[in-house]
Amino acid sequence: MLRVLLLLSLFSSALIGAVISHEEKGEWSCDSDLDIRVAAGFRPGLVTLDGHADDWKDIDGFEFSLLPALDPDAENEYKAGKLTVKALHDGHDMFFLVQVDGDYVYSKGNNNKCPSVALMFQIGESATYHRMGGCADGPDSCTNKTCKGHEVDIMHFSIGNAIPGRLYGGNPIDNRDGNGGDRFGHLVDLYAWNPHCRYLDGLGPPASGNDTTAQNNWKGAWWHSSFNVHSGFVEEDSPYASDGQKGTYYFEFSRPLRTMDRLQQDAQFTIGGSSNMAVAFWYPLDGTPWHGSGHFSINCDWVPLDISLGSSLLTKAGSSSSTNASSIFAVLLSVVSLCASAFVGYWVFKPKSVHFTPMENL
Ligand SMILES: *[C@@H]1O[C@H](CO)[C@@H](O)[C@H](O)[C@H]1NC(C)=O
Numbered sequence: 001m002l003r004v005l006l007l008l009s010l011f012s013s014a015l016i017g018a019v020i021s022h023e024e025k026g027e028w029s030c031d032s033d034l035d036i037r038v039a040a041g042f043r044p045g046l047v048t049l050d051g052h053a054d055d056w057k058d059i060d061g062f063e064f065s066l067l068p069a070l071d072p073d074a075e076n077e078y079k080a081g082k083l084t085v086k087a088l089h090d091g092h093d094m095f096f097l098v099q100v101d102g103d104y105v106y107s108k109g110n111n112n113k114c115p116s117v118a119l120m121f122q123i124g125e126s127a128t129y130h131r132m133g134g135c136a137d138g139p140d141s142c143t144n145k146t147c148k149g150h151e152v153d154i155m156h157f158s159i160g161n162a163i164p165g166r167l168y169g170g171n172p173i174d175n176r177d178g179n180g181g182d183r184f185g186h187l188v189d190l191y192a193w194n195p196h197c198r199y200l201d202g203l204g205p206p207a208s209g210n211d212t213t214a215q216n217n218w219k220g221a222w223w224h225s226s227f228n229v230h231s232g233f234v235e236e237d238s239p240y241a242s243d244g245q246k247g248t249y250y251f252e253f254s255r256p257l258r259t260m261d262r263l264q265q266d267a268q269f270t271i272g273g274s275s276n277m278a279v280a281f282w283y284p285l286d287g288t289p290w291h292g293s294g295h296f297s298i299n300c301d302w303v304p305l306d307i308s309l310g311s312s313l314l315t316k317a318g319s320s321s322s323t324n325a326s327s328i329f330a331v332l333l334s335v336v337s338l339c340a341s342a343f344v345g346y347w348v349f350k351p352k353s354v355h356f357t358p359m360e361n362l
């Protein structure tokens, strides 16, 4: 009887849990796994920003299930595969590879009928993952004062006009206008306080106004594994491969660790530090164009991004082995200097005896 009661209570609490996870307007609950993180090691001169992933093959990837961002229920998982994130830095720029299996779909000029990727980073200390910063003010009252502290940084790449393998993002023409736009490939640099207060860097609601000191600091390229031409697609090659081919999409991005942002619209990365990130993925399932909030996400909360000092991704193991190496080096160095001083002593005294010999002979 007790066992039945226990089972019943377990079952009902599971039911309540399931009900809560379906809620969108009510309490938002997220059981984020505390162990998940993305590590970005120091690997200079490894990655070329071309959409091809072969140069990343020795870098550890971090694999995530893709659940709908607004309703993270396992039954609505993106079925075609997991999303893998790889990250590194070269001391100046951050690099990201986002890789996700998906049949090839491409509809030139129609972003919503092509896959799309966004990265989001925490800027303000109060900025939550849920509701893109989580500022309570709506579009008619959000300003850089009312939403101060809720800033998130967003990079969004919509590939409907982007030729695979070509570089998009920050370019001299849009950056001269002083905002985060990209008129060529729609790889844009945005910031937000919540989903309804989301702007290109440099632009803002009337109360905050525009500021032309902003830039699009991101660059990126995309590729699909079904392409067999490995160089120089042009626009008229669209759709670049036939629809429905099995394969993997690759999205590759870079951004300087630090930008010249003065408006709290860019995340700033620190070597040896940690940032919070999120990755969103849109896919036109069954050919249905996606809409803005209908994206998958790698987690229901921020994912820590650790930017490490050394080349080792395992910073703990790396630091202890480097301590050993440096103490061995110190011992070696002292042995070498002991030998050197003995030799110097010998060398200093030797000429004297050489000098004295002829004197005795005289
Ligand atoms: C808000 O933005 C405006 C225009 O960009 C700027 O002049 C002002 O200093 C900003 N205020 C705060 C509190 O950041």
Ligand SMILES: *[C@@H]1O[C@H](CO)[C@@H](O)[C@H](O)[C@H]1NC(C)=O
Binding pocket: 203, 204, 205, 206, 209, 210
């Ligand atoms: C800011 O720039 C946008 C786009 O150029 C424009 O539509 C808007 O009117 C500008 N806002 C202000 C307050 O100048």
